[in-house]
Amino acid sequence: MADITLEFIKTGLYTSIQDLGRAGHEASGVPKSGALDSRSARLANKVLGLEKDYPVLEITLAGPEILFHQAVDIALTGAKFPVTLNGKDVKRYQKIKVPANSILKFGYAKRGCRAYMAVAAEWKIEKWLGSVSPLGFGSHKLKENIINQNGQLVHFSTYNESLEAQEVKKRINLNPIKRVRVAPGSEFDMLSKEGVASFFGKAHSITQEASRMGYKLATELKLESNQNEMISSGILPGTIQLSSAGNPIILLADAQTVGGYPRIARIIDQDLDSIAQLKPGDKVWFSLADTVRK
Structure with a gap:
């Protein structure tokens, strides 16, 4: 070859x-x-x-x-x-x-x-x-x-075999404002009522701290208590942690596999690809996935 x-x-x-x-x-x-x-x-x-x-x-x-x-x-x-x-x-x-x-x-x-x-x-x-x-x-x-x-x-x-091109119709949404669905995380109940209202009630801007490891959001959320660090626990891509300063962080594919911040939510797998197309200054809205609505 x-x-x-x-x-x-x-x-x-x-x-x-x-x-x-x-x-x-x-x-x-x-x-x-x-x-x-x-x-x-x-x-x-x-x-x-x-x-x-x-x-x-x-x-x-x-x-x-x-x-x-x-x-x-x-x-x-x-x-x-x-x-x-x-x-x-x-x-x-x-x-x-x-x-x-x-x-x-x-x-x-x-x-x-x-x-x-x-x-x-x-x-x-x-x-x-x-x-x-x-x-x-x-x-x-x-x-x-x-x-x-x-x-x-x-x-x-080079390939020995010939490849047949295929038509592609579905494309990723490139809108700079994304609406994504989440499921509550293990520590979702640590959010205050005001924190829950803010999390679901407005668009959150992507900060300059954005990489393949994760996106930090500009919003600051409040907890019921001041305990926003905990024993390190397992995390996956799509997990949303709350930093010590109260900023949500969306974890992506290169993030470490354990973390010590509250896991307030996780983006469902079907919506995670669209997050990768957001850049600093773009915005994301969160909504509760239908499968977890009461």
Whole structure:
């Protein structure tokens, strides 16, 4: 099989190689990781006829500039970025034929936060515990799967078999104001009546403290008592903790697996992908999921 090489002339703000993560290792302290907007990652692969858990590039807010040394097909999904191939605009959610020695250039996200790029070739990268996704808390594991150096190279092998492109109709909602459903967390009852009313009664702004580990919200909520630290307990992506200052924090795929703050709610799995498309300054409303309404 012939080699294909992508050279990152510019890395972008935060560009990494992700798949659907490594579920099942939380008890050992290993986060799930993986694409934050897993729906868009799966759709990028679907456009090219690839398996849904195939690796993709996750591109955050400010995108990279990539030199394709060889020809290959790609697909883009997720956030709406201005993207040009050799100076000409390209569209999302369709197969893009990239000629050899072409330059693909991303601008800044216009709507949403994260785009995904699938490549119709075999990634020549390392896995750990069944996933290519790098860990997000300073570990050395798979750090080479983070694109953080201008001039960095990523290598592929071409496929022997031909791939059939597929039409994709459903797309992620890129509205900067999201309504998401939650279930009460284990410590939900620690919220005061005013805290509950504030949690469900208004939009919460995403602060600048936003990463793959989690989003801190600008709101301050009150507890029934001053006890907002507790014995460390298990947490999962989508858990909403209340910090010592009273700020809700939405935990995402790279968050640690235990925490010592009250778990006031958890975003239901069906709505978690949409959170990944929020950026600082965007807003989120919470509502109680129908399955837990009385």
